Amino acid sequence: MARLEAKIPPGPLEDKWRRHKADIRLVNPANKRKYQVIVVGAGLAGASAASSLAELGYKVKCFVFHDSPRRAHSIAAQGGINAAKNYQNDGDSVHRLFYDTIKGGDYRSREANVHRLAEVSADIIDQCVAQGVPFAREYGGLLANRSFGGAQVSRTFYARGQTGQQLLLGAYSALLRQAAAGGVELFTQSEMLDLVVVDGHAKGIVVRNLVTGEISSHAGDAVVLATGGYGNVFNLTTYARGSNATAIWRAYKRGACFANPCYTQIHPTCIPVTGDYQSKLTLMSESLRNDGRIWVPKRAEDCRKAPGAIPEGDRDYFLERIYPSFGNLCPRDVASRAAKRMCDEGRGVGETGLSVYLDFADAIRRLGESGVRERYGNLFDIYHEITAENAYRTPMRIYPAVHYTMGGLWVDYNLMSNIPGLFVLGEANFADQGANRLGASALMQGLADGYFVIPYTIGDYLATQKPGSRPPADGPDFRQAEDSVRSLTSRLLGVKGREPVDHFHKRLGRLMWSHCGMARTRAGLEEALREIPALREEFWANVNVPGSGGSLNQSLERAGRVADFLELGELMCRDALAREESCGGHFREEYQYPDGECKRDDANFAHVAAWEYRGDGQAPLRNTEPLQYEFVKMSVRNYK
Amino acid sequence: MTTGAAQPISVTLRVWRQAGPGEPGRFVDYPAKDLNPNMSFLEMLDVVNDGLTLKGEEPIAFAHDCREGICGTCSLVIDGKPHGPGHGVASCQTYLRSFRDGEVIVVEPFRARPFPVVKDLVTDRSAFDRIQQAGGFITVRTGSAPEANAAPVPKGDADLAMDAAQCIGCGACVAACKNASAMLFVAAKVSHLGLLPQGQAERDRRVLAMVETMDGLGFGGCVNQYECSAACPKLISHDFIARLNRDYRQAAFRAAFKPATNAGSEGA
16 A cells, blocks of 8 residues: 655645745755756656756756657647736735635645645746746736636736747756756657666666667656656547657556546537547637637527528527636636537537537627737637638637646655655646646646746755665666566567557547546446456557567557557546546536536545556555645535 | 538658668658548548558658647658648648649658758757757746846837747758758747847857857858748748848857957856
């Protein structure tokens, strides 16, 4: 049974982080350079962590599977980043950002973590502006804001529809500055394939060079995983094709607990699926819900008509109707389920009946086409490229799609997993977003973890490790891990079956979407738990991975990732089955109020479920960490 | 879907195959039949690759990731044009509806000496990271930043900086240039940071170091034909090249007459 000590500092909520920073152990400057820190991933969390740790004097090795750290999928985040600056004078505060985020997460995140996130949010904006991130500004030259779902204030900072790109390029520039200065050694096209645990502590990784195929070991005094989310288990998602769970999954198989794997976010505004050849779905930023109005026809028989032919009185602006106080800006899980209910009622539009309208006609009347173009021009362009439709003339059609995973490796308040020395940041951990993430909070969390949390908390661990005590990278534990990587590679290459890797990924994705997607049932999850192991068996009997392991082999890369998804998908279903309540993105049809809203069971499920691996073929162990709410009263979320 | 019911199309792909760096390469024809015109170009390559896998042949290696035009990974030359026929889009945002039934489509990697071919359609563009590393940053230690609204930035400057900052680092500008010049890439970063008050302290050092590194890596000179901005998936304007030239001249002039001012300004 894993030991899950959250290590939440005592004291009043507002003082916890400040006092914790003052209390934790420090590493003196001369000793910092004796420590080697391994950072895996260079998205917002990884790049900000690697650069900040190097600035402090630690020796950092940073590994990315991309050809450049600037390609990490943080780059694709569109809408913005939240911060409690209260520049709008609209009543925002650290407490309000904290409260909105806790409530948005449906009371399934840790109070102390979320409060810390809200506290450092303002520092993130300062940091990014100083790096030259060109946030949107008002005519007076000061920073502009917009609104996002789940909040009644304007606290979102943005750079057109490319906020993630600009924040990542800021972090990337800081990372490269440290690479130039010698503080960071950068390893591109290097995929982590195993974690090395020595005497119970994370002391290194095994990586495969994707160009040469070379397998190598790297030892460190601590390992930081910032490898993103695992949503691609669903195959068709808004994630990049290369996004994968391999680093965190292999860490799980080395003993790190996987927390709340069933918490996945389905984003309401994505371009709908068009055909089975499709490789990915594209998000239309939530910021569009500031000015776009979502509707379906009131009558099912109108659904085939052109939208312009449906008079105002025959339209159902269902979010405004059901949630009058938040309207089109209700949280993602709520908006997604409402859209699904409309389509289930037969009122969906488009050829498949699986989409709803997002209409800008009112905004264009109010702001003019140029005003709308200024705010959302690049999003309208993306929509046009994909659908060949002009959204200035006809409403967009949107449907929910998998977008983010709130679950991830379990971490304590210091962001350290239950394996000492293994830290997990950003989307790869589980800590801050609860059962549902609010818009513009992912960028905030990634940068909070990397810039403002890990630089303090890693010292608390490293101070317990004697400088120079890290094991050599050719020790027995490293050799054993390398061997297991090599044998997995040859096993994948050796099957020589009759189906390509994508075939299995698509089938897994369909299973997961049907049974572990927007709505889940006991029967459906039990069926998935029968089908996924069968699919996994078929994969290992019938996959065809051409080529060799000794050079660039994209089929082999995908095969390893899909093999992991085939295991992780099962754990997600297991977690969804065990959590007999509905909360945030986890909606069990058996547990709902008559109006279709989530029915939580705080008496039995106000806890984190942290799954512990116990060997292949063995059922994993479900550990729990109770969620103690000392400052906020858990209540039924109400956006009406 | 207005185009959902469109007729399927069939094309022939003439694809550059090359086993590795320095190996000889050649074009190989692959039929791609009965495709939905709403399919993206990369999805077509996925389908062709699955077919090759099942026939026991090695799939075509091509670089891709986000498939929504922002990560800058995809890098195909389609019918002689970096990122294909579309204006202001990346390869991944190219759809089959841009092609005619029966067409032969030539697919090559970005071609430039500083971007050696790794395999088939994949090239090594790490030279861009090295240019960026030379000076494409503002030195600011984490935690030491002043309050974000302390220095107002005129909206026009911020907007122009954002126009430049949109660069996705794909390298199409280099592939489009007959001299394989990286001037548009460098100009975008130098302009982005140089337009902002935060970027002034290192403005001279930045432009000199980035240009020197660019030249050292073997990128060619700019002869103002603007193929670069025509191929740019973000339509970054060649006006920024003029800005780069001006910044470079001013910095070089100042460095020549006041070398002492640059000493000790190393950021770390």
